[in-house]
Amino acid sequence: MKLPRSLAAVVAVSALLFAGCAGGGDGGGGDGGSGSTGGDGASSNAVTVLSIAQHAGPPSLDPEQALAGEQHFVFQTTYDSLILLTPDGQFEPMLATSWEFSDDLKTLSMELRDDVSFTDGAKFDAEAVKANILHYRDGTGATAGNLRLVQDVVVTGEYSVDIVLSDVEPYLLMYLANGSGFMGSPEKLGTEEIKTNPVGTGPYIYDATASSVGENLWFTKNPDYWNPDLQHFEKVNLQIIGDQTARVNALVSGQIDAVNVDLSSADQVEGAGMIYVGTENAGYGLHLTDRNGTKSAAIADVRVRQALNYAFDREKIAASLFNGRAAMNTQLYAPGVDGYLEELEELYPYDPAKGKELVSEAGFEGAEVGVTWLTYTDPAVKAVIQEAFTSIGLVPVVNELVASDAFGLIRPDMPTVLWSAGNRPDPWNGAMSAAPTQPFNTFKIEDPEANRIIADMRANFLDEEKLKAGAEELNRFVMEQAWIVPIYAQPYGYYHSPRLEVDAQYAASIPFLYNFRPAS
Structure with a gap:
């Protein structure tokens, strides 16, 4: 089958x-x-x-x-x-x-x-x-x-x-x-x-x-x-x-x-x-997990989450990482996948000045925000992320985990986490990445609108057109609410x-x- x-x-x-x-x-x-x-x-x-x-x-x-x-x-x-x-x-x-x-x-x-x-x-x-x-x-x-x-x-x-x-x-x-x-x-x-x-x-x-x-x-x-x-x-x-x-x-x-x-x-x-051994590109970026502000009040504010999306020059990053083998990553779904929306390519153009304005407007200029990654993360990626935080007026507080403690990435005390994010390979995979039960929803935050969209996708998953429409709606919602910060995509x-x-x-x-x- x-x-x-x-x-x-x-x-x-x-x-x-x-x-x-x-x-x-x-x-x-x-x-x-x-x-x-x-x-x-x-x-x-x-x-x-x-x-x-x-x-x-x-x-x-x-x-x-x-x-x-x-x-x-x-x-x-x-x-x-x-x-x-x-x-x-x-x-x-x-x-x-x-x-x-x-x-x-x-x-x-x-x-x-x-x-x-x-x-x-x-x-x-x-x-x-x-x-x-x-x-x-x-x-x-x-x-x-x-x-x-x-x-x-x-x-x-x-x-x-x-x-x-x-x-x-x-x-x-x-x-x-x-x-x-x-x-x-x-x-x-x-x-x-x-x-x-x-x-x-x-x-x-x-x-x-x-x-x-x-x-x-x-x-x-x-x-x-x-x-x-x-x-x-x-x-x-x-x-x-x-x-x-x-x-x-x-x-x-x-x-x-x-x-x-x-x-x-x-x-x-x-x-x-x-x-x-060839593979399709996997998306990487930040999961903005603490959207209720349990550990970081700043991440609970959608303006700060949007500001982080403005802070990355994705085109330059893709060209500079991994000997030019990386690609841009801008949204929940990968290009060519049902759910991908060309309009979202320009939702967050590189504009750190606008990002800084949003952070200031939200009252979080100079706020410390925790960001967690594994120690083996490429040094260039670490530098890009820290520079992005700083460029919009946030202070990154880095928490590095050794590889053997990788499960720590899904502990409910990490405001932002660098891992696989965006560039999802099919509609339902994207839905699962946004569901309340997904591992990187570490604070188990429920959202009625996201739950409604995902429930509709589940009910219609054998109807290709309805599934596609649901994926597009979910993509737009997740990106406008800035639940993630897609940064780059790469083959393994x-x-x-x-x-x-x-x-x-x-x-x-x-x-x-x-x-x-x-x-x-």
């Missing part, structure tokens, strides 16, 4: 690339690099060990903590999802063999594989699916909100379930093909054990003895895996390397096979023969060794683990 283009996207927090860690080497796994000889007696040139670096490891190996981006490597090794999202954007069977929505789109009936067991011996069946779905819905992970509309999971047979919703959820299949669909052993869910020793049905088994949590994770091929076509390596090694320079050096030296690097290093890695800098073949992943910034294989 092909995902309609208008509904394809990276799920809000799933779009987060929580990156970063320290330490590398070949660890205790004993297989030093991608050319190591595996147990099948392959030649020394055969790639039997896949070594991937990422900025940071997840806070837990419990599947309810699964995120997209770099984090999904950790989970796709040991856990299978109910549905497989292929590189070209098709939904295909995985642990679920078939599925069908009811006429009112509020019940999803699924048939399940009857020949799969978890690596601890527990049986995969309908009861296991129910336990996992409710574990996600009732959990505290960053993706818990994805399944908030799940009212019940009804076991209709040993290998069949109905997922009953309280309202239509346009992204349900996407969620079940991503982090909210990973199935863990029902005997381990909710235990302390699964946080450090994951137990799933996946293609690889976590090797706790060889691993060093927070530094180096090792996974070995599951000999009893039900789908060997997805097993391309004998072992998978995930190295946590927080430093940008260290990641680049590890890639070009052959210590690792693939990694996401800052695009400012693109010329270096391409010059070393590394291969780029994901590169791999020529010893691999890697397919870009539809609706994702980082390829899925299944997309990596030895080069022919």
Whole structure:
């Protein structure tokens, strides 16, 4: 089943690339690099060990903590999802063999594989699916909100379930093909054990003895895996390397096979023969989260929020960042997407004088405003933001979080946060980014007008024209109220060794683990 283009996207927090860690080497796994000889007696040139670096490891190996981006490597090794999202954007069977929505789109009936067991011996069946779905819905992970509309999971047979919703959820299949669909052993869910020793049905088994949590994770091929076509390596090694320079050096030296690097290093890695995995541009900017003034009275004033939008010379910024690989980012939706409005390109032209006038008019000249970003944020981006605040009479109070504390970006005490903002890839993705339940609405602010628009979009999400009209209305509202400050857009800098073949992943910034294989 092909995902309609208008509904394809990276799920809000799933779009987060929580990156970063320290330490590398070949660890205790004993297989030093991608050319190591595996147990099948392959030649020394055969790639039997896949070594991937990422900025940071997840806070837990419990599947309810699964995120997209770099984090999904950790989970796709040991856990299978109910549905497989292929590189070209098709939904295909995985642990679920078939599925069908009811006429009112509020019940999803699924048939399940009857020949799969978890690596601890527990049986995969309908009861296991129910336990996992409710574990996600009732959990505290960053993706818990994805399944908030799940009212019940009804076991209709040993290998069949109905997922009953309280309202239509346009992204349900996407969620079940991503982090909210990973199935863990029902005997381990909710235990302390699964946080450090994951137990799933996946293609690889976590090797706790060889691993060093927070530094180096090792996974070995599951000999009893039900789908060997997805097993391309004998072992998978995930190295946590927080430093940008260290990641680049590890890639070009052959210590690792693939990694996401800052695009400012693109010329270096391409010059070393590394291969780029293309992605669509992702928007970045400021989430003006404290719109009720809980921590910053200034951000509660729409004039100050609008002033910040006037403070950025987006054309100049796009030309100067990442060796000219960035693009302008001006509104909630990306150009070419239903919901994009050409008129909004000129809503906030670069005019710091006007911005300063608005700040003064609102009575906040000289006000301190907190702005939070991760330490690995490009220094040029940090400088641009601080200069913009200063140019309109605000005093930026910077709060830097280390990569391992990336979840701190969604704590309810950050007035403004730099992360993925604007340039959304489809109408419903934009709606989710503006919804009260979205992670960057950290103060959980409700807005009746936004809620009305989003409710209308939900009710009409299969009507392309009505969905487009709703997206345009939402775009105009969000930008006029200045909930975000779109600044720039960029492709992700994901590169791999020529010893691999890697397919870009539809609706994702980082390829899925299944997309990596030895080069022919």
